[in-house]
Amino acid sequence: MVNLNRTIIRTVLIVSYILIISLVVYAISALFGYLNTGADRSTILHTELKKIEQYKPKVIWMPLTNEGRPIDNESLKAIETDYLDAWYVKQVAYKTNTTAGINDYYTDNARKNIFDFITLNSNENISIESTTLEHHPKLEFFSEDGQLAVITDNDVIEYKRVYKDNKLVIETNEISTYKVVLLLEDGFWRIRHLIKESTEDYIVELHQIATNHLNIKGINYYPQATPWDMFGDSFSKDTITKDFKIIKEAGLNSIRLFVQYDDFGKANVNKEKLDKLKLTLDAAETINLGVVITLFDFYGNYDVLDWTLNMRHAETIVSELKNHKAIIAWDIKNEPNLDFETRGKVKVIAWLEHMIAHVKSIDKVHPITIGWSNTQSASLLNEQVDFISFHYYEDLDKLGTSLEALKNEIPNKTLLMGEFGLSSYDGIWKPFGDSEKDQANYHKKAQDIIAQHNLQYLSWTLYDFTEIPKEVVGGLPWRKNAQKHFGFIDKNGAKKPAFTYISKPQ
Known part of the structure; x- marks a missing residue:
């Protein structure tokens, strides 16, 4: 019986030792992984939208005739992705009057205007629900070092609803043109300048289809x-x-x-x-x-x-x-x-x-x-x-x-x-x-x-x-x-x- 008890105690000690070692190894691995997430864009940015598609406006690029360095399709796609994500996080920010994600997609100069606008709206209890439905960008310039891009985004179709004190005060459909400067920082494109050059009301003229042939x-x-x-x-x-x-x-x-x-x-x-x-x-x-x-x-x-x-x-x-x-x-x-x-x-x-x-x-x-x-x-x-x-x-x-x-x-x-x-x-x-x-x-x-x-x-x-x-x-x-x-x-x-x-x- 004594030998049996010793065996049981020895077994418990060995199992406990193995369990403790495993937990220590796991903790070290987790810490090591955490310290190496700096290069993982999806963990340092507010990019849940990268994992779940939440914003897919229609985008039609104009033919490439840009000044500076020729651009490859991969770089152009990267610009498009980050540019649209910037639009999306701004729309979320204006709807919620919070700043989550803005730092990730706008440089210091650009984000100041956004922050000021959010502060003003928050103080006035104003919120804006908006989206863009179409973009027609043209690449104007791509720098030799691949760090700067200038685009003109033509005929951007925008829809907005403005609420004050939770009541709708205005609803607009617009078509606008934007001049955009983007900088490549930390491996992704941030907006430095986003300037609206023109805007007008967007009116959709719907064609009517004859139904005299219908016999349902x-x-x-x-x-x-x-x-x-x-x-x-x-x-x-x-x-x-x-x-x-x-x-x-x-x-x-x-x-x-x-x-x-x-x-x-x-x-x-x-x-x-x-x-x-x-x-x-x-x-x-x-x-x-x-x-x-x-x-x-x-x-x-x-x-x-x-x-x-x-x-x-x-x-x-x-x-x-x-x-x-x-x-x-x-x-x-x-x-x-x-x-x-x-x-x-x-x-x-x-x-x-x-x-x-x-x-x-x-x-x-x-x-x-x-x-x-x-x-x-x-x-x-x-x-x-x-x-x-x-x-x-x-x-x-x-x-x-x-x-x-x-x-x-x-x-x-x-x-x-x-x-x-x-x-x-x-x-x-x-x-x-x-x-x-x-x-x-x-x-x-x-x-x-x-x-x-x-x-x-x-x-x-x-x-x-x-x-x-x-x-x-x-x-x-x-x-x-x-x-x-x-x-x-x-x-x-x-x-x-x-x-x-x-x-x-x-």
Whole structure:
């Protein structure tokens, strides 16, 4: 027993010794690593934005005809990156009235003006939300030692909102020209001078696209097994093709699809997801179904500092798909008016205006709309969009009156009822809900109203679903269960009575 105790004590001492030595070695290594971080730019600078792309305005360099030393592409890219980062940290500083990051991107001379401006705004309780959307820089001079660069940044498109005492006092769109001097210090480019040479109001003239060719009679579509995850790992073109045939044979000619902003990779669009979307469009084209694509589903930030990321998202998708024969229209955003209360109507409307203009600048052929959640909001931005889209889940007895009011307010625009339907759920969480017979009567009445008012439509939705993500309607069981039963086809694949009225017989 004594020997056993000695063995145990010896073992404990050896293990403790090893553990202590390991901790000492780890501590020395950590200290050594810390002392050698001086050359690591990402640790000594406020450059979280280096790791996560937060600012991607469109940049188009003028042809290189600069004086001084010729510049290589790597050096030019370094100048561009640090120059844009300087813009970004200044915008954050003016929004928050803090100086974080300014020292990293501006020399002593340049940062003094910024600090003075921040102090003034802070004392007056003023904040500025701003971004730049486009830059057209020209390299004027690059020194022989590679330490100084002079650029003229032409036609810089800027958007600003100025708040005083947390109230919006001015909103501007400007186009400006800047003269910029940058110095290479500590391995990166700092702005020494940034002088605005000219500025004027930036007015976007939107071209209107004719919609007299539109004849949308369709349905909002998700596969039954993967609602709100249509382009994920379970993507199946065979399933989609089969469903599209059902839709076509039911007398419909169009579908509405959804591109979820986060799911598709935000600014850096996921190629695999985009390829799956193209395959879906191919399947629609094969049987002559038109497609309305909603670009910003499940997005609700609208922060000015995110605008450039949003624009790169839209730019990639629209550029890749605009020539596909299945595309009939773009829906900028699903139900943005639901964000008015939480995000602010001014912010949402400004974001929509700029996104409409951006998409129209890329695709000059296909019409654009916004999927408002009700008729009351449907007249907003009616001069910017090409046709009016609204969703309707209210009493059908009031739909005719709402339509007449909308036609009187906007007499020359095509109207699309972009979502409508009735859940057939009357289970334990909603014992006095509507039956499948009630659902059928609803769609029969809806189709009568649609025909009476020559309304274009996209109903909700082809299938009942077994699972609903909580992001769609929250976690309350009576809401989730109701959402599962809007389909014309039940969870077992049987057509419900409402299927008879999925379209109006000709």
